[in-house]
Amino acid sequence: MPTSATLPVAAPGVNPHRNARTLAHIPILDPQLYQPHPGRPVRSKMRELDKDTLIMPHTHPWAQLAISTGGVIKLSLANATYIVPPHRAVWVPPGVQHAVTMVETACLYTLYFLPQAHGGGAQARWMDEAEWQECRVMEASPLLRALVVEMDIGSDHAGPLSPAQQTRESHLSALVCDEIRRAAVIHLGVRLPQDKRLKHLCEAVLEDPTRHDTLEAWALDTGASLRTVARLFRTELGCTFTQWRQQVVLAKAVALAARQLPIAHIAAELGYTPSAFSALVRRTVGMTAATFLGQQHAPLPTV
Structure with a gap:
């Protein structure tokens, strides 16, 4: 035992x-x-x-x-x-x-x-x-x-x-x-920081990545300056806010795709045009949006 x-x-x-x-x-x-x-x-x-x-x-x-x-x-x-x-x-x-x-x-x-x-x-x-x-x-x-x-x-x-x-x-x-x-x-993961202020911001973005358009707007909720938040992204996550948010967008797209939504609808939900979203997927993960979102896969058999 x-x-x-x-x-x-x-x-x-x-x-x-x-x-x-x-x-x-x-x-x-x-x-x-x-x-x-x-x-x-x-x-x-x-x-x-x-x-x-x-x-x-x-x-x-x-x-x-x-x-x-x-x-x-x-x-x-x-x-x-x-x-x-x-x-x-x-x-x-x-x-x-x-x-x-x-x-x-x-x-x-x-x-x-x-x-x-x-x-x-x-x-x-x-x-x-x-x-x-x-x-x-x-x-x-x-x-x-x-x-x-x-x-x-x-x-x-x-x-x-x-x-x-x-x-x-x-x-x-x-x-x-x-x-x-x-x-x-x-490579479908969203890293989270240790700094409490930045982690609070990141968790909020994960819940609703389209709530604000700019890092400055997101930073208002943390009590930290825009410069401080931008620096924390670089030192703790090794990337810019824009690069990190793109990973969040891809993760959210995966969840939306599970509802059998078309790519154009998914792109619109995330604030992108279909062409801009497809370009983001291709640039980030090196495959088409349809392949990345699993729209070419058969579902797992049910029991």
Whole structure:
């Protein structure tokens, strides 16, 4: 049995949703019921969650992959926010504090991966590589999405798997790990600063990036001068406000695209003409708006 040190724990010091609309907070499912172990190094669970549901900040000693059907996931860290549509998945390394919000109603699949050091075996060796020690958003191939819904989602209350089920889970797990390693990384994250004044501004922009047109207008809410705010963006985030806000716009576009809105509508919602928005996407992520927004992907199968 795991000790209390291995259980997901709430992190009251992190409040990534301070400016968000009212959220329905739900408890974390008992991790002991889904904890990966050497006999089952990859475990899966599924929860049907409504829009604006928040899974409170927590950590656990195993890695995690989150992917939804139909809806959009908002993954919040102490220093970044990721908005992830259903044709993509988000990777969370062991020990990283995170909270999950459902931007749209969906089934949330969460896969847990036992690290090699804890008995994950040779299959888990890739997780020790440096590139997997940070959160990342990745493309979820049709094969990966199909494998996810085929994984057994029963908790330990359901009893042990039969030998045939165990063999099938082992094969599926190996394929899941292979597809994850092959997946293209999408640079779709919004970094957050440590300075309280700037973080307050950034969280407000995340909630409504079109509220103000200029940094000067945003800065009025912080109590800091325009010069100070501009300097903080450069020193804490390594970019200008305009560059940072473009990442927010792309993240919001992903959430809007999950509603099956046309690109022209998404652009207008974000204050862009269709051509200007398409140019922004191409310049920032190097792909067409349709590809970036997943409008060329089939939805994840439902259960």
